[in-house]
Amino acid sequence: MNLTLKVWRQKDASSAGKMVTYPAQNISPDMSFLEMIDVVNEGLVKKGEEPIAFDHDCREGICGMCSMFINGRPHGPKQGITTCQLHMRSFKDGDTISIEPWRAKAFPVVKDLVVDRSAFDRIIQAGGYVSVNTGVTIDANAIPIAKDIADEAFDAATCIGCGACVAACKNASAMLFLSAKVSQLALLPQGQVERDKRVERMIDQMEDEGFGSCTNTGACSAECPKEIGQHHIARLNREFITAKISSSNK
Amino acid sequence: MKLDSKIPDGPLAEKWSRHKFNLKLVNPANKRKYDVIVVGTGLAGAAAAASLGELGYNVKAFCFQDSPRRAHSIAAQGGINAAKNYRNDGDSVYRLFYDTVKGGDYRAREANVYRLAEVSVNIIDQCVAQGVPFAREYGGLLDNRSFGGAQVSRTFYARGQTGQQLLLGAYSALSRMVDEGKVKMYARTEMLDLVVIDGHARGIVTRDLVTGAIETHSAHAVLLCTGGYGNVFYLSTNAQGSNVTAAWRAHKKGAFFGNPCFTQIHPTCIPVTGDHQSKLTLMSESLRNDGRVWVPKAAGDKRHPSEIPENERDYFLERKYPSFGNLVPRDVASRNAKEMCDEGRGVGQSGLAVYLDFADSIKRLGENAVRAKYGNLFDMYHQITGENPYKEPMRIYPAVHYTMGGLWVDYNLMTTIPGLYALGEANFSDHGANRLGASALMQGLADGYFVIPYTIGDYLATICPKPVDTTHPEFAAAKKRVEDRIQTLLSIKGTKTVTEYHRELGKIMWEYCGMARNEEGLKKALEMIRSLKADFWKNVNVLGTNEELNQQLERAGRVADFIELGELMVIDALNRDESCGGHFREEFQTEEGEAKRNDTDFCYVAAWEYTGENQPEVLHKEELKFENVKLTQRSYK
Numbered sequence A: 001m002n003l004t005l006k007v008w009r010q011k012d013a014s015s016a017g018k019m020v021t022y023p024a025q026n027i028s029p030d031m032s033f034l035e036m037i038d039v040v041n042e043g044l045v046k047k048g049e050e051p052i053a054f055d056h057d058c059r060e061g062i063c064g065m066c067s068m069f070i071n072g073r074p075h076g077p078k079q080g081i082t083t084c085q086l087h088m089r090s091f092k093d094g095d096t097i098s099i100e101p102w103r104a105k106a107f108p109v110v111k112d113l114v115v116d117r118s119a120f121d122r123i124i125q126a127g128g129y130v131s132v133n134t135g136v137t138i139d140a141n142a143i144p145i146a147k148d149i150a151d152e153a154f155d156a157a158t159c160i161g162c163g164a165c166v167a168a169c170k171n172a173s174a175m176l177f178l179s180a181k182v183s184q185l186a187l188l189p190q191g192q193v194e195r196d197k198r199v200e201r202m203i204d205q206m207e208d209e210g211f212g213s214c215t216n217t218g219a220c221s222a223e224c225p226k227e228i229g230q231h232h233i234a235r236l237n238r239e240f241i242t243a244k245i246s247s248s249n250k
Numbered sequence B: 001m002k003l004d005s006k007i008p009d010g011p012l013a014e015k016w017s018r019h020k021f022n023l024k025l026v027n028p029a030n031k032r033k034y035d036v037i038v039v040g041t042g043l044a045g046a047a048a049a050a051s052l053g054e055l056g057y058n059v060k061a062f063c064f065q066d067s068p069r070r071a072h073s074i075a076a077q078g079g080i081n082a083a084k085n086y087r088n089d090g091d092s093v094y095r096l097f098y099d100t101v102k103g104g105d106y107r108a109r110e111a112n113v114y115r116l117a118e119v120s121v122n123i124i125d126q127c128v129a130q131g132v133p134f135a136r137e138y139g140g141l142l143d144n145r146s147f148g149g150a151q152v153s154r155t156f157y158a159r160g161q162t163g164q165q166l167l168l169g170a171y172s173a174l175s176r177m178v179d180e181g182k183v184k185m186y187a188r189t190e191m192l193d194l195v196v197i198d199g200h201a202r203g204i205v206t207r208d209l210v211t212g213a214i215e216t217h218s219a220h221a222v223l224l225c226t227g228g229y230g231n232v233f234y235l236s237t238n239a240q241g242s243n244v245t246a247a248w249r250a251h252k253k254g255a256f257f258g259n260p261c262f263t264q265i266h267p268t269c270i271p272v273t274g275d276h277q278s279k280l281t282l283m284s285e286s287l288r289n290d291g292r293v294w295v296p297k298a299a300g301d302k303r304h305p306s307e308i309p310e311n312e313r314d315y316f317l318e319r320k321y322p323s324f325g326n327l328v329p330r331d332v333a334s335r336n337a338k339e340m341c342d343e344g345r346g347v348g349q350s351g352l353a354v355y356l357d358f359a360d361s362i363k364r365l366g367e368n369a370v371r372a373k374y375g376n377l378f379d380m381y382h383q384i385t386g387e388n389p390y391k392e393p394m395r396i397y398p399a400v401h402y403t404m405g406g407l408w409v410d411y412n413l414m415t416t417i418p419g420l421y422a423l424g425e426a427n428f429s430d431h432g433a434n435r436l437g438a439s440a441l442m443q444g445l446a447d448g449y450f451v452i453p454y455t456i457g458d459y460l461a462t463i464c465p466k467p468v469d470t471t472h473p474e475f476a477a478a479k480k481r482v483e484d485r486i487q488t489l490l491s492i493k494g495t496k497t498v499t500e501y502h503r504e505l506g507k508i509m510w511e512y513c514g515m516a517r518n519e520e521g522l523k524k525a526l527e528m529i530r531s532l533k534a535d536f537w538k539n540v541n542v543l544g545t546n547e548e549l550n551q552q553l554e555r556a557g558r559v560a561d562f563i564e565l566g567e568l569m570v571i572d573a574l575n576r577d578e579s580c581g582g583h584f585r586e587e588f589q590t591e592e593g594e595a596k597r598n599d600t601d602f603c604y605v606a607a608w609e610y611t612g613e614n615q616p617e618v619l620h621k622e623e624l625k626f627e628n629v630k631l632t633q634r635s636y637k
């Protein structure tokens, strides 16, 4: 296949960026999208031009590192997968493909398609955990958890922290990401003790990072590669209200 | 220098408890005066950084990804072993120990493996307490599955994403310590050298991958938790960024490298489709619980699998190994798949694949039950190949997956450089010549949560807690060496790309130091790697500058180190005149084509000492003593 790429190039955080057009030739439909970029990059290096910088690591949809906004959609045209899982057989010979970084105030561009998502780490640091030190002595099976609850907690826990939800949202809200962690821990018995404090602190942190507020458009869930559902946001909202009521009663 | 493994005295089952009692302690008020550097935030590193932070040490943690949560451990699929015996099927600490020593083809230390089996049970407790959502049964208790090389069900799992869930657990513990100010996290920061002062590890040199700033960090101890080096083969199941640089730099500063040639080739990966391929995708070993491996009986049979009747199929693992069947250890399964393809019975376009067929399981359990167990793996396969594994068998072929070799460490996980430790896949310790499935996650977490928090104190208690003197000239000298190397890489301006060198190295390694090796091939490989190295330093093309995010430059440094490591792997493979586990020397096989060990001459760990640029590495031997397990020819028949 032969394609035309329009790619966002930006030297560093403080420079202005622009879209640049590159041909991508002799692309096999079996290639992954990132392998297609590899081929283009090899060609650029051979010509003495700087290759396109992009984030990636596992290349199998689990590390959450890859992050391309392809033809106006985070992780491209297909549902339920990451950029690295997208294959060229999803495109047609002669297509023009636009590739941009995630766009959000809280995710500043570092270079080309690479953005800074450290805000997500700081949200987790604000309470996305159960406070247990290493060396607990309770036997694992002393905490039985009903299978349906465990499964629902698991669905939330599959979030890979990629940020597609933020990139998809017109308000650049991080509610889906946040809700995945809050929901997981709110469902499990281990998460109960810190339940109220957790949700309050994490929401505060999210606001401090400059993410927008949620207006329930549902774009986040629709574009989430792990298909984290909107109902987790509903649970997050309930958690937050309960926490507020109980802290104002104290 | 004489290797001292520091294995404690006493009966096997009491060694670790006794040792813990005998280790020196650091008093709680003093702990905050000690700085500890943890390089890597995978299972080993995140667990260690969090646990040491909790104990009160001052920790600095580093990773090259943009977040500690993305370390390569995230990609582990199938599960983690623990001797809980929740199934009541005869498991025990001793059985897990025994299976691991046997699975490793008797090239691991008994005492280490026993400790690993012993703490395995604590790992599961710890992870559940953190909220790790392991698979459960309807009664609410934890579920298990079986893995290769074992006849009991002791593998705990979280769908096909066990590594992800365990790592997110460790990452959450790490995040809590960052929040409490006990751990300072440096993401997108790569360690490029180790600082050694008066023979002790005292710091590291790093590059900020965004700005290019070269910095030094001091500490009283340095922990390398930097993962394995499978990417020396270019194509492997490892993440793109996985590399040997940290361990290799430490090796060149005096840390011995243990058993570098012991690599694991995983039997169930999606076959290569073309030259563009950048990585290979693993299909978890857990699939061998319900999938049956077969090839056509006749060579060159190119019919569609559905057209090949039952009696013209060869379920070769079930045929050759009736008691373990499809669940033989990885090295055995891989070698047999290669053998079938060598006989011309391979399937698919390239003929380099065998079938992994779920038809019987789907018939027996129903499609939904199969989907519940393996849904995400089936989807992944479908996505990559465009074929539906619910309807036709998967095609699989072996691929490089794990490296049993790594920095040599003693029982305390300390390398031959005092103050420098290696944890997780980066060390050589527990898996001998072949690792059993679901045991790497176990080892990473054992090292990080339950071993290093005890053993590090024994060293720190012997050194003064006053701050490390960063004005020592060695800090500046180490920094200068890193800067010079980068400038050299940038100034060569040759004609070949870093990827071209990496791919070439990978081809040499796979061809001559892969699934099967022989003296002639290895000697040839040695020459080829040496000339590749010389060419690299004359003709590599790295664009851009140091003072920016420069992914070419990052990779160039890593590939340069891989080339040197590749040479040592070949030397090690040449030295080991026997076959054991993942190291299969064609000259040494039984009549039935199984690996033939030579316990008289090679029952040792090969620990290699770097002696200088273009000087031969010196071999040191740590003799392995087996006091509990009898060495036998491994049999899975």
Ligand SMILES: Cc1cc2nc3c(=O)[nH]c(=O)nc-3n(C[C@H](O)[C@H](O)[C@H](O)COP(=O)(O)OP(=O)(O)OC[C@H]3O[C@@H](n4cnc5c(N)ncnc54)[C@H](O)[C@@H]3O)c2cc1C
Residues within 6 Å of the ligand: B039, B040, B041, B042, B043, B044, B045, B062, B063, B064, B065, B068, B070, B071, B072, B073, B074, B075, B076, B077, B078, B079, B080, B081, B162, B163, B189, B190, B191, B192, B225, B226, B227, B228, B237, B238, B239, B242, B243, B245, B246, B282, B401, B402, B423, B424, B425, B426, B437, B438, B439, B440, B441, B442, B444
């Ligand atoms: C696809 C796949 C599936 C697997 N499935 C299983 C399984 O089911 N069960 C099982 O037991 N094992 C499995 N394994 C093996 C297991 O995942 C790994 O052995 C294990 O996770 C390694 O953990 P680690 O902590 O040692 O290193 P890693 O998780 O590899 O972490 C390395 C860390 O070091 C950092 N790092 C490396 N070099 C530098 C440097 N120079 N400077 C700064 N930071 C650096 C990285 O950023 C990263 O944080 C699997 C492996 C693969 C590839």
Ligand code: SF4
Residues within 6 Å of the ligand: A158, A159, A160, A161, A162, A163, A164, A165, A166, A176, A177, A180, A220, A223, A224, A225, A226, A227, A228
């Ligand atoms: S919620 Fe979905 S889109 Fe958002 S970070 Fe998690 S996995 Fe990515």
Ligand code: FES
Residues within 6 Å of the ligand: A055, A056, A057, A058, A059, A060, A061, A062, A063, A064, A065, A066, A082, A083, A084, A085
């Ligand atoms: S590279 Fe890991 S999710 Fe895409």
